Amino acid sequence: MQISDNDILALTLSNPTHLDPFEFVFPGGVGFVVDTGIFRFEPMSTRLSNDPVSLVLSVGIHGNETGPIELVNQLVKNILSGKLSLAIRLLVVIGNPVSANQATRFCEVNLNRLFNGAWQQYLTNEEGLGSSEARRAERLEKAVSDFYAQDSHCTLRLHYDLHTAIRGSKYEKFAVHPFMEEPVYQHAQFGFLVASGIEAVLLSHQPTTTFSYYSYAAHRANSFTIELGKVHPFGENDLSSFTQIQKALIILLENATLAQGDLSSIQVFAVQDALVKNADDYQLTIAEDEENFTDFEEGYELVTSSADGYRITKTGDAIVFPNAKVPIGQRAGLVVRPIAINSLAFELTS
Numbered sequence: 001m002q003i004s005d006n007d008i009l010a011l012t013l014s015n016p017t018h019l020d021p022f023e024f025v026f027p028g029g030v031g032f033v034v035d036t037g038i039f040r041f042e043p044m045s046t047r048l049s050n051d052p053v054s055l056v057l058s059v060g061i062h063g064n065e066t067g068p069i070e071l072v073n074q075l076v077k078n079i080l081s082g083k084l085s086l087a088i089r090l091l092v093v094i095g096n097p098v099s100a101n102q103a104t105r106f107c108e109v110n111l112n113r114l115f116n117g118a119w120q121q122y123l124t125n126e127e128g129l130g131s132s133e134a135r136r137a138e139r140l141e142k143a144v145s146d147f148y149a150q151d152s153h154c155t156l157r158l159h160y161d162l163h164t165a166i167r168g169s170k171y172e173k174f175a176v177h178p179f180m181e182e183p184v185y186q187h188a189q190f191g192f193l194v195a196s197g198i199e200a201v202l203l204s205h206q207p208t209t210t211f212s213y214y215s216y217a218a219h220r221a222n223s224f225t226i227e228l229g230k231v232h233p234f235g236e237n238d239l240s241s242f243t244q245i246q247k248a249l250i251i252l253l254e255n256a257t258l259a260q261g262d263l264s265s266i267q268v269f270a271v272q273d274a275l276v277k278n279a280d281d282y283q284l285t286i287a288e289d290e291e292n293f294t295d296f297e298e299g300y301e302l303v304t305s306s307a308d309g310y311r312i313t314k315t316g317d318a319i320v321f322p323n324a325k326v327p328i329g330q331r332a333g334l335v336v337r338p339i340a341i342n343s344l345a346f347e348l349t350s
């Protein structure tokens, strides 16, 4: 069986909840539809480099973040047509097809808060609220686990989880680095981010329940959430804004090589605090259209709440992902502080 028009997006959106597995061939390898929105590509061993790479490329974990979905669909079309010659193992994930069809961030619960087993709590509540997204998180974790488990010769595990942000941003493209207990960063990964047009990196200060953190925590993958601009509906994305990351991904897919840029051009931020909604009247004091990375003076009252508000503790601290329209207990934003890249410890290999 082959994929009609080489279009994994059309196949996924027309089968949003389930797809029976099947195998297909592409020039230079064998592919597997694992389930809906989950596609594994295994190049012929002769094409694999001496230092094999296993890459998870996920998009649409939030259904309305369509730009990266279109970008990856195009890359896969090129693999399936033979225009792009695959030299690495690849797992492509279109995360939440049901919410993509509804053009919403999620249906019942935010899928990107359900990883690292957080999905389990939604399978035991009596009303069943959130159970579809919980099952999807469970399915995606298993798909990633199986993919990495099949890579006995792999020397490099990668996971790039591509998103677009709700708001505009002073740094249009930025990445979230997973929390590490012993923070030794990978020089080559930062170089790849720069080559991909990423302008800033946030260093997480604690474990989270995001997809990219899962891959790091459970599989020691080099993983990032990567924000590629602002959310737009299908068909309204300016794909030319993805040229740099598209080129870097093609080099990775074809040559098993991480393109490198100059680290001095990237701004690093340490996450200081996660703002967690703690009451119904919890409010951010900034305008609806305030951009990500807007910074404040020390003492600025950023949050008002009958439970506990939040004041900025150092001039220059900035807000990222502000969103008070979340359930109590969930993240309503991150407060980040610029730091010098030369204050980080780097490992030079891979």
Ligand SMILES: O=C(O)CCC(=O)N[C@@H](CCC(=O)O)C(=O)O
Residues within 6 Å of the ligand: 062, 112, 163, 164, 165, 166, 167, 176, 210, 212, 225, 320, 321, 322, 323
């Ligand atoms: O623009 C926003 O407020 C959200 C964009 C988005 O979906 N971001 C991810 C970041 C995940 C991470 O922290 O690694 C999310 O909120 O899930």
Ligand SMILES: [Zn+2]
Residues within 6 Å of the ligand: 061, 062, 065, 163, 164
């Ligand atoms: Zn997102």
